[in-house]
Amino acid sequence: MNSIGLKKGYVSEIIKDYDDIQEIIVEIDKEKYGAINYKMFTGTCSCMDEVLLNTSAIDLKLGTGGYHFVYFNYNNDNSEIKGSGHIMKLRYTPLQFKCFSVEEQESPFHKEINEFESLFGHPIAVGTLHSQVSVFFEAFKKFSPQSKTVYIMTDGAALPISLSNNIRKLKEENIIDYTITTGNSFGGDFEAVNVYTAIIMAREVLKAGAIMICMGPGIVGTGTKYGFTGIEQGYILDSIASLGGTPVAIPRVSFKDFRSRHHGLSHHTLTILKDIVKTQCIVPFAIDDENSYSLIENTINTESLLNKHNFINYKKSIYSDLVADFVIRPKSMGRSYKDDPYLFNCSIAAAEYISERID
Incomplete structure (x- = not known):
């Protein structure tokens, strides 16, 4: 039983580009939608990148601002962990990632x-x-x-x-x-x-x-x-x-x-x-x-x-x-x-x- 709606699409336009997040327009089967890309997970998107999108919220007509979310970017298929810290967030999911937490032993705090x-x-x-x-x-x-x-x-x-x-x-x-x-x-x-x-x-x-x-x-x-x-x-x-x-x-x-x-x-x-x-x-x-x-x-x-x-x-x-x-x-x-x-x-x-x- 699938609980995630996934569809392939292409990035057609970059609307906003910050250090950590992008608001983009994607095209799926010739239809255009707004989408969010979190760079820490999927890297930076560029126009014409092929992406896999989580479409669940729009599929269910939920009030999420009308966005799809970039799940994978086929043009950014390799990445390496950088920086300090070992505390995991989103633990034991495909998107688990490490962060540097204020409490951990190596923290200056x-x-x-x-x-x-x-x-x-x-x-x-x-x-x-x-x-x-x-x-x-x-x-x-x-x-x-x-x-x-x-x-x-x-x-x-x-x-x-x-x-x-x-x-x-x-x-x-x-x-x-x-x-x-x-x-x-x-x-x-x-x-x-x-x-x-x-x-x-x-x-x-x-x-x-x-x-x-x-x-x-x-x-x-x-x-x-x-x-x-x-x-x-x-x-x-x-x-x-x-x-x-x-x-x-x-x-x-x-x-x-x-x-x-x-x-x-x-x-x-x-x-x-x-x-x-x-x-x-x-x-x-x-x-x-x-x-x-x-x-x-x-x-x-x-x-x-x-x-x-x-x-x-x-x-x-x-x-x-x-x-x-x-x-x-x-x-x-x-x-x-x-x-x-x-x-x-x-x-x-x-x-x-x-x-x-x-x-």
Whole structure:
């Protein structure tokens, strides 16, 4: 039984060409499609290269941006491993590759990571949607322009960080200073085996003021209570607490989502705060409309969450002027800041909370 759709094609055009990724046009049976080529796996593509493409997502009509992915380039049929490191990612698959992880014995950071003691209450934000990432960091840099920022990307969605154009832009603009990819995600400025050592690296070695942990582009959901990859927010929040930090949970809030399970306080956030996370968290909002916040308060009270977590509403904060000056216009699931401001205001409120409490 095949679980991968594979088709041969030819590269007809190079649209974008970065150090680590190419966006290309391929031709398959005289039809043209957009495709992504990760250079670390298949080398650099040139026009007229014959390539084997993973067409699974488009075959299944999934929301991956409408791309095929280069699986093999027949013009680059030999390659050798280069560089340091021996930690494998995508282990025991045909695409397993080695990386140089911050924890390994040969790492210049090994000693500092190994001797870590505590975060000493330092607040760290955790999101569930990749669209929250740019909003959090752009807001934080407005509040604390001199503080270092680190984005830790999990493997809950897209694994290559290079797929995120937002992260590339934020790095270019020095809004995000460093990136760390954890688990089987890859391509950050630093690689880490797990989220614990990524947090230690971010705070102990890189001296970050703002640290946000969140998956890359894409989120898996099934419409069931526990069947979504954003559930990782719960155990990541617990990991922050176990390291001596203050976990800040960015809630998923919307008053424009047509799906009832995501209206108001999303069932994703509710499940995490009620049933998954075991430690007390800071949960920031910024909702100035009384009717909207009453709906949130009713959910919090009904689900008996007041005794578990510390909910803060920056209801007097006006963020629209702040957002107007952002490099990246906030957008999530087709909705802009104007369409659904509270969806993004929670990320800004988290940035404001942390900016008020860092060293």
